[in-house]
Amino acid sequence: MKVSNREIDGIEGEYEGAELKDTRLERRLVRLASRVAESPDASFPHRAESDSQLEATYRFLGNDKVSPSEILAPHTRQTVRRAGEAGGDVVVAHDTTEFNFGKTGRRDLGRVGLGKSFGFYGHFALAVSRETRSPLGVLGMAIHQRSGKKGGRTRLQMRTAPDNEGLRWGRSVVQVEKILPGAIHAMDREADSYMLMAELVNAGYRFVIRMAQSTRKLTEGDISTVGEALVRARTVAEREVPISARGKSPMPSYRKHYPPRTARAARLEVSSETVTIARPDDWATLCQTKHLTVNVVRVFEVNPPPGESPVEWRLWTTEPVDTPEQVLAVVDAYRCRWLIEEYFKALKTGCAIEQRQLETTHALVNALAIFAPIAWRLLYLRTLAREDPAKPLPLILSDSLLECLRFMLRQRKRPNLSEAPAAAEIFLGIAAVGGHLKRNGRPGWAVIGRGYDKLLCMQLGYEAAIAERCDQS
Numbered sequence: 001m002k003v004s005n006r007e008i009d010g011i012e013g014e015y016e017g018a019e020l021k022d023t024r025l026e027r028r029l030v031r032l033a034s035r036v037a038e039s040p041d042a043s044f045p046h047r048a049e050s051d052s053q054l055e056a057t058y059r060f061l062g063n064d065k066v067s068p069s070e071i072l073a074p075h076t077r078q079t080v081r082r083a084g085e086a087g088g089d090v091v092v093a094h095d096t097t098e099f100n101f102g103k104t105g106r107r108d109l110g111r112v113g114l115g116k117s118f119g120f121y122g123h124f125a126l127a128v129s130r131e132t133r134s135p136l137g138v139l140g141m142a143i144h145q146r147s148g149k150k151g152g153r154t155r156l157q158m159r160t161a162p163d164n165e166g167l168r169w170g171r172s173v174v175q176v177e178k179i180l181p182g183a184i185h186a187m188d189r190e191a192d193s194y195m196l197m198a199e200l201v202n203a204g205y206r207f208v209i210r211m212a213q214s215t216r217k218l219t220e221g222d223i224s225t226v227g228e229a230l231v232r233a234r235t236v237a238e239r240e241v242p243i244s245a246r247g248k249s250p251m252p253s254y255r256k257h258y259p260p261r262t263a264r265a266a267r268l269e270v271s272s273e274t275v276t277i278a279r280p281d282d283w284a285t286l287c288q289t290k291h292l293t294v295n296v297v298r299v300f301e302v303n304p305p306p307g308e309s310p311v312e313w314r315l316w317t318t319e320p321v322d323t324p325e326q327v328l329a330v331v332d333a334y335r336c337r338w339l340i341e342e343y344f345k346a347l348k349t350g351c352a353i354e355q356r357q358l359e360t361t362h363a364l365v366n367a368l369a370i371f372a373p374i375a376w377r378l379l380y381l382r383t384l385a386r387e388d389p390a391k392p393l394p395l396i397l398s399d400s401l402l403e404c405l406r407f408m409l410r411q412r413k414r415p416n417l418s419e420a421p422a423a424a425e426i427f428l429g430i431a432a433v434g435g436h437l438k439r440n441g442r443p444g445w446a447v448i449g450r451g452y453d454k455l456l457c458m459q460l461g462y463e464a465a466i467a468e469r470c471d472q473s
Contacts, residue, residue, distance in 0.1 A: 011037040014075040014137075014373035021065040028060050029071060029370075037374045040351040041450070061363040061370075068369035072141060075373040079127050079137025080180050088131040089329075091208075091336040092139060092183045094172050094191070096123045097344040099368070100354055107360045110145030119354075120145045120361060122368065123168045125176050126343050126376075128336040130184070130329070135339055135379050138372050140175045142168060143365050170196050173205060184208060184319065186337040194280055197316060198289040208333045211296070211314035216277045219291050226275050230298040230314060233271035237324040239331070240267050243311060259309050266301045266311050270331060272321035295321045297330050339379070346375035350445030378448055385427030400466075402426075404458040408433050430455060 015033045020026045035047050048054035060066060083090045098112050100119045112119040125140035144165055169191045176183060185205060189212035200207050214227030223229045245263040276293045294316050301311040315334055320326045347353050351371040358364045402417075405426070409416050414432045417425055428436075431443035434451025 011374060011377060014078055014377075015071070015370075017074045017077070018070055019073065020070055025060065025063065025066060028056065029066075032057060032060060033370055033374070036370065037377070040371065040374050040378065041349070041445075043352075043355065043357070058358075058363070061358060061366045062360060064362070066366055068141065068143075068365045071366060071369035072138065072372060075137055075376075076139055076179065079139055082136040083127050083129075083180055083183075086129045086131070086134075086136060088129065089333070090136065090180065090183045091128045091130045091186050091333050092173075092176050092180070093126045093128055093337040093340040094123070094169060094185060094187045095337070095340045095344075096121050096168065096190075097347075099348075099364075101356075101364070106358075109361055109364075110147060112146070115146075120365070121165075123172060124340065124343070124372075125172050126340045127180065127183070128339050130333055130336055133332075133336055133339065134383055135343065135376055137376050139180060140172050141369065141372060142172065143361075143368075144168065145361070166193065166196075169193070170199050173200060173207075177203075177205060182206070184333050186334055188337065192316070194277070194283055194292065195287050197294065198279075198287055198292055201292060201294065201318060202289065206318050207316070208319065208330055208337075209316045210334065211316055214314055216280075219276045219278045226277060226296060227314075229273050229275055230271065230296055233273040233298060235269045235271050237270040237328050238268065239270065239328065240265050241335075242266075261308055262305070264305060264308075267303065268299050268311065269302055270297065270299050270324075270327055272297045272327045272330075274321070294318065295330075297321060297327055299331055339383070342382075343375060343379050346378045346445050347371060350378045350448060351375050378445060378452075381427060381430075381452075382443075382448060384423040386424075400462055401455060404455055404462050405429050405433065408454065408458060 012030050012034055015030045018026050018029055020029065036042075036044075044057050045054055048057060098119060098121055100112050100117045101109060103117050105118055109118040110120055111117070112121065121144050123140075123142045123144070124138060127136040127139050128134065129136060144163070169187060173185050176185070183206070185200070185207040187207070187209045189210040191209050192212035194216075197207070197209065211226075214225065214230065216226045218224060218226060218229065223232065243261065243264050243266045246259075246261045272295060274293065274295050276291050279287055279290050279292070295318065297313075297315040297317060299311070299313040299315070304310040313331075313334060315330060317330050317333075319330045319333065321330065347368075351374055353368055353371055356364060356367050358367060402421075406417055409429055409432060412432065414429075417429055421429070427448075428438075428443070430451040431447050432451070433454050434443070434447040436443045436447045436451070
């Protein structure tokens with residue numbers, strides 16, 4: 001995928017063309033985004049150059065004429081463009097994350113976590129190239145809040161209520177299909193719903209969804225459940241995949257499905273089957289589809305290390321599974337989903353969204369929409385270094401930014417760049433400018449943001465000096 005220098009060096013193109021209610025607001029959006037992008041983890045007061053500029057920032061974020069969908073619209077258009085230029089299939093990873101703003105109540109925030117903190121939940125759709133596993137941008141963002149009170153509604157009332165959180169998965173897919181039809185929608189086990197899969201199959205949408213319920217009943221044959229069918233399925237492919245480490249989660253429900261593990265290279269075997277499942281009895285009132293034929297893929301680790309739980313994914317999919325190559329393509333599509341987890345880290349750590357001291361949900365969500373493209377840019381930069389460390393220089397930094405990086409590394413007595421540095425070398429150089437030390441392991445989101453901030457600031461002075469020299473000559 002070819003990406004222009006402007007997409008990496010500047011962020012303005014992700015905001016230009018926003019159709020706000022006032023052209024002055026549109027100009028202010030671009031200026032504000034450019035300013036916060038220079039140091040994503042810094043507070044608004046720290047980035048403001050004056051009290052009046054800070055006040056203007058707060059007025060913009062709290063303005064009723066400004067909506068998060070309008071802020072994000074130009075970035076979404078750029079994402080669709082990048083998806084078209086990427087070639088091959090595009091995977092859209094859907095997932096929800098919690099934004100926790102602490103235990104001090106604010107004007108209209110809902111409850112999060114165990115109900116003791118205030119915040120909201122954000123459901124995102126992140127486009128990813130299946131071929132390169134590079135993030136292309138955000139295609140959707142929806143917010144929902146919880147009051148902390150449990151209502152006395154029946155199960156049927158809950159499922160049909162407009163505020164049913166389970167409906168967010170289907171709504172997100174429909175929104176994406178309007179602007180990027182034909183993508184593969186990848187979702188985790190929370191989206192394992194017969195009703196959702198029936199809707200997607202009937203609409204002709206493509207998906208890969210991690211299975212939460214392997215006890216679903218089959219409609220025919222001598223095997224009663226889909227889990228039994230997968231256990232009997234013949235292995236059609238093998239693959240070795242790097243598995244990242246995972247710590248112990250503070251949430252008991254999360255620990256049940258995602259136990260702690262060590263980083264390792266896991267040898268995986270892959271099998272597949274086509275099954276027809278029966279509609280659950282409790283969905284008969286709402287879903288007219290009595291039977292659903294889908295493909296299933298099982299990925300399981302052979303001989304895990306002693307004391308470690310084996311890695312296993314069971315996937316529902318509409319993608320074909322007739323050949324080993326097609327089955328592995330399903331696995332690759334699901335692996336793209338993991339990138340949205342890193343995107344959430346970029347938002348929360350690299351952009352420090354949960355540290356924002358804004359008083360209303362409206363202002364906080366507007367700020368989230370501004371930081372959404374910035375988090376994508378940070379993620380893209382780090383993905384290049386990890387997934388394609390030999391990516392050639394022209395797609396990473398402009399000549400002026402490269403010269404500034406070389407100078408700043410010399411000033412810090414750090415090893416300089418090679419004559420034709422690739423992505424990984426440049427990425428570590430930017431992290432070093434931000435204060436990262438090699439002995440500390442991989443650079444985190446905050447240090448990447450600091451390094452890039454310093455690099456951009458120096459570029460301004462460097463290009464100004466060149467311009468003045470040209471004027472004098």
